[in-house]
Amino acid sequence: MQEFALGGVKDFEFNIKDPNFLNEQALWEEAKRVYSKCKDCRMCVTYCPSFPALFDAVDRHEDDIEKLSKDELALPLELCFHCKQCYFKCPYTPPHEWRIDFPHLSLRYKVWKFKNKGAKLTDKLMLNTDLVGKLSVPFAPIVNRVNNIPAFRVIMEGVMGVDRRAKLPPINSETFTSWFRKNRKPVKGENGKVALFYTCLLNYNYLERGKALLKVFE
Ligand code: SF4
Numbered sequence: 767m768q769e770f771a772l773g774g775v776k777d778f779e780f781n782i783k784d785p786n787f788l789n790e791q792a793l794w795e796e797a798k799r800v801y802s803k804c805k806d807c808r809m810c811v812t813y814c815p816s817f818p819a820l821f822d823a824v825d826r827h828e829d830d831i832e833k834l835s836k837d838e839l840a841l842p843l844e845l846c847f848h849c850k851q852c853y854f855k856c857p858y859t860p861p862h863e864w865r866i867d868f869p870h871l872s873l874r875y876k877v878w879k880f881k882n883k884g885a886k887l888t889d890k891l892m893l894n895t896d897l898v899g900k901l902s903v904p905f906a907p908i909v910n911r912v913n914n915i916p917a918f919r920v921i922m923e924g925v926m927g928v929d930r931r932a933k934l935p936p937i938n939s940e941t942f943t944s945w946f947r948k949n950r951k952p953v954k955g956e957n958g959k960v961a962l963f964y965t966c967l968l969n970y971n972y973l974e975r976g977k978a979l980l981k982v983f984e
Pocket residue numbers: 803804805807808809810811852853855856857858866868
């Protein structure tokens with residue numbers, strides 16, 4: 767499958783039309799294939815919790831991927847939060863013949879998991895950043911305060927599974943799009959147009975960074 771990404775159109779290892787896409791055995795076989803390359807490379811060990819979880823499991827089984835349990839195969843895919851850092855650093859991504867694509871393998875695992883085991887409310891909320899952002903912005907001062915109360919974080923961890931130590935992004939007092947509509951200025955450049963992919967993080971969490979970015983274009 768091709769997608770537009772940093773550096774242009776990229777070829778990803780994610781074919782939802784493949785008849786084996788949701789086949790559990792095929793999924794674990796693909797995980798083992800990818801893991802067998804990653805365990806010998808280990809370049810991505812510092813990027814996220816997925817790789818340490820994988821390498822710990824491999825080391826527990828003396829380098830034998832075949833001995834990994836289903837839980838051990840699943841954990842690295844569960845922990846991936848799709849930043850794609852490993853994808854852009856990995857020398858073995860498509861079109862390389864090994865076609866290593868860790869984030870899309872994780873995505874495939876999560877599609878399989880949600881289809882077969884359903885999604886928790888927390889997972890649904892975490893994926894719907896627009897809904898969470900729209901509901902939070904009008905109450906930003908309260909949300910920002912409550913999110914930093916240790917007792918609330920303990921409850922949040924118990925109910926939603928959000929680790930009490932996780933640093934939560936602040937909520938903007940207004941969305942970036944609403945601020946931009948009021949403060950729009952002409953941009954420099956040949957045709958006076960700029961495409962800005964502001965993402966949910968600028969829109970709901972980091973308004974000041976959005977303003978700073980716009981200064982570059984003015
Ligand atoms: S994703 Fe690529 S670079 Fe990262 S550990 Fe695996 S094989 Fe190595």
